[in-house]
Amino acid sequence: MNFLRFCCCRSAIIKRQICHVIVLYILVFCLILPPICYRLPFSVYYSQKLYLWNLSPSAYARQVNDERIAKAVEFFVSESVSARLQDESLLHIGNLSNSSSSNNTNVSTTVAFVTTRRTRSLHPTEEYSPRYLLQTVAAVVRENQPSTRILICNMDPEPSAHTDAVYLSEFFSVVSRYGDDEVSAPHGKHEKEKQDYVYCLKKSLQTNPRYVLMLQDDALVVPGSLQVLDYVVRTKVERTRHGWDFTPNNDTRKLLKLHTPEYIQRDFHTVKPKRIAANLAELVGYGLFGGTLLRLLHIILVEKGQSWTLFSGFFFSSVVCCILAALAISRPHLLELRRISKYLYVMLDANDCCLPATLLPTAAARELVSFLEGETCGPGYPLDTAVDDFVSSKGYQQFAVEPNLFRHIGMYSTLHGVENTYLKHFVK
Structure with a gap:
């Protein structure tokens, strides 16, 4: 019982x-x-139609982009900002400190923007200019951490037609590869992308930095990320090895990818x-x-x-x-919780893809220039694949910092000539 x-x-x-x-x-x-x-692009519940209602992804993307353009224009035309930027000392922004050196002195990092015009025809008589360069440079300047040089590499075949680069030349160093009879643009888009990247790297190295931060003009820094990057460099690159070995390490044969496409962040x-x-x-x-x-x-x-x-x-x-x-x-959205503190950011093995934002030590940048000059890029061998080959062949390590320190805001690809029409490829 x-x-x-x-x-x-x-x-x-x-x-x-x-x-x-x-x-x-x-x-x-x-x-x-x-x-x-339902508003989170990588969630299984996401519905673009429910999120946007009758608004097309292209119209929404332009609307959000126009809001950022307005803020960037307002930032640069501000009298106080304009006066600060006219001061030559403020051509140096950001700060990555060399904690591995015995005297702990601050070391310059060159932030190099590779840029060209991107226009899109909305109507037979109307073109849309997304003006990414103005937005991304303004975002870096807002970080307001002195001692890193900004360099803008105007890679447009007609440099004077890139109006934002011309405007920013009032405040920052701007270099152009084209525009005279001596240098003409290569026929292939992939080879042009590689040669432009090499040219910008060379110009960056002339400033004698400890690090080169290579940015595409549509890589928008997340507010506060330069401070996080400083912490990551000091604690995970220069002073400690990756993993559980905390032996002091002065070997900086590491490349950091500061943006990983979200669809890669969630893969297994x-x-x-x-x-x-x-x-x-x-x-x-x-x-x-x-x-x-x-x-x-x-x-x-x-x-x-x-x-x-x-x-x-x-x-x-x-x-x-x-x-x-x-x-x-989905993991990309859960990663956002780590932004609560710089101590929660992680450094993982980087996948073999994409170069919107990459941090290279000077020695690595010099070796990469020599390596790329001996390579020819094409549809089957793009620039990011060439960089991955360099990493594997020269014994470097390539890590991704997560969550992303930079966001990819590009709607229009100069390489592929297409427009992103699904909202998961466009961030606000």
């Missing part, structure tokens, strides 16, 4: 827990996540085993942390403190629920 009573009580408890788990899953996946995530099919392990560890961490919180809430609100046993069927169901919720939200 006692055994039957025990079995009945146990069965009732299990049924109650199953009901609680079902209610939890319905609340999370049907009531909580959909209204939160990368060829980088350490990235897969790190992503899986993150996912399990979300599950354990969220599952523990949900179990504690269940004890307090539902069980009324009758049992304080953490490990139960509800706990394990909650862990699975949080893992599935993390996958539904």
